[in-house]
Amino acid sequence: MKSAPYLLSLPALLLFAAIVIVPLGMTVALSFHDWGQYKGIEPVFILKNWREVFTDSYYAEMFGRTFRIALLVTLFSAVFGAPEAYILNRMKSPWRGIFLLVILGPLLISVVARTLGWALLFGGNAGLVNKALTGLGLIDAPLPFMFTETGMVVAMVHVLMPYMVLSVWAALQRLDPQVENAAIALGAGPLTVMRRIVLPQAMPGILSGAVIVFALAASAFATPAIIGGRRLKVASTLAYDEFLNTLNWPLGAVVAVLLLVALVIIMVGANRLVERRYGQVFR
Template sequence: MSAAISADPPSAGETRAGLTLALPALMLFTGVVVLPLAMTVMLSFHDWGQYKGIEPVFILKNWIEIVDDPYYAEMFWRTFRVAALATLITAAFGVPEAYILNRMQGPWKGLFLLVIIGPLLISVVARTLGWALLFGGNNGLANKLLMTLGLIDSPVRFMFTETGMVIALAHAMMPFMVLAVWTALQRLDPQIENAALSLGAGSLTVVRRIVLPQIMPGVLSGAIIVFSLSASAFATPAIIGGRRLKVAATLAYDEFLNTLNWPLGAAVAVLLLIALVLIVVGSNALIERRYQEMFR
C-alpha cells in the first residue's frame, strides 16, 4: 500500500514566521557584509590628494590608474599566480591524503584527522611565523635539511620570494582541500571499488577510472576554497613576501594605512573581489555541470 506525500506550498503564516526568524540574520548580514561592501565601492570612486584628503566626488581616476599602470597588473598577476600554484600543490598532496584517510580504520583515522585539522586551531600568523623561522635565510632549518639530504648543493632563498609564499600558503590551506575531498569520498560506495578489483582491474585503474571521476566535484570545491582564500590572504604574503613582494591584499593594506589613499585602496580591494566572484561563479558552473553529467 503506497502512501502519497503531498508537497503543499507553505501558508502565509508559515511564510511570515520564516521571514521573522530570518530577519535578525538578514539584518546582521546587511550590517556586517552588504553595507561595508557598498561603502567600499562608493569610496573607490572618490578623489584623494595629499593635502586635500578624500573628496566625495564621483570620478574614475582610481580605476583608470589601476588599468593603465602595469605595476597593478603585475600585482594582480602575482596574486593569482601564487594562489593557483598553492591550489595545485594542495590538490596534488591533499587528494591522496584524503583517499588514504578515508581508507583508515579505528583510532588511526581519528588521530590523523586531528593532525590534518589541528593547524586550523592555530592562528595563521603563528603558522606563518613558524615557516619564517624554518626558511630563515641561508642557515635556516629548511636549507640545512635539504643540503643534508643532498637535494641541493647551495642554500636556496625562501624568504621574500614567491616560492616561500606558495609553500606557506599551501600548508595553511591544505586542510580545506583534504576536508573537501574527504567529504566527497564519504559518498563513494566502497563496493564499487571491490567490484572493479574482482573483475580484474588494477588499483591504479580503479583510482583513475572510478574514484577520481566521482570525487572530482569535491576536488573542484576544495580548489575554489583554496584559491579564494589564497588570493585574498594577507598575513602569509605580508610576512613571507615582505614589503617589496606585494600581492593585491598587501597592496590594498599599504594604500589604506601607509599612503592613506583610501579610494585607490578601495578600488584595488573591489577589483580583487570582482575577480574572485567571477572565478568562483565560473567554477561553480563547472561543478554543477559535472554533477549533471555524473547523474544523467
C-alpha cells in the same frame, strides 16, 4: 502566518546588511572619491583611481602575481591533498580519527603563528630547511625562500591544504570500497581503478576544494605579508599599503573591489561548472 519566516529571518538579514552589504557599498563609493597628499579625501565622483589601476602595468603585475600564486597553491593542494583524503577514507578506526585530528589540528592554530613558523624554517642561511638540504648534500648554497613566490606557495599550501582534504574526503564518503574490490576481482589494475572509479567520485570534492583554496589563497594577507614582505606584494598587501601607509584610501578601495569582483566571478563560474558536470554524483 505566511510572513512568519520572513519576520524570523529579518534580524539575521539586518545584521548581514549592517556588517557586509553596507561596508561593501561604502568601499565602492569610496573608490570614486579623489585623494591628495595635502587635501586628503574629497567626496567627489571621479574615475581617476579606476583609470590608474587599469592603465598602470604595476597593478596588472600585482593582480597577475596574486592569481598565479593562488593557482599554484590550488594545484599543489589538490596534488597532495586528494591522495591524503583517499588514504584517510580507507583507514579504519581509531587511526582515521587520529589522522583526522592531525589534519584539522593546524586549523586550531593562528595563521600568523603558522606563517611565522615557516619564516623561521626559511630564514636564510640559518633556516632549518636550508640547513637540512645542505646537510644532506642536496644543495651547495642556501635556496632563497623568504621574499619569493616559492616560499609563499609552500607556506600557503600548508595553511590551506586541510580545506582540500576535507572536501575530497567528504566526496569519497559516497564511494563504497566494495566497488573497488569488485573491479580488482574482475581484472582491473590499480591505475584503472583509480582512473575509472575513484577519480570520478573524488572530482566533485577536488573542484569544490579548489574553489575554497583558490579564494582563500587569492585573498590571503598574513602569509603574503610575512613571507613576501614589502618586496613581493599581492593584491591584499597592496590594498593594505594604500590604506595604512600611503593613506590613499580611494585607490586602496579600487584594488579591494577589483579583487572581490574577480573572486566572485571565478567562484560563481566554478560552482556552476561543478553543479552542471557533477550534480548527479551528489543526488
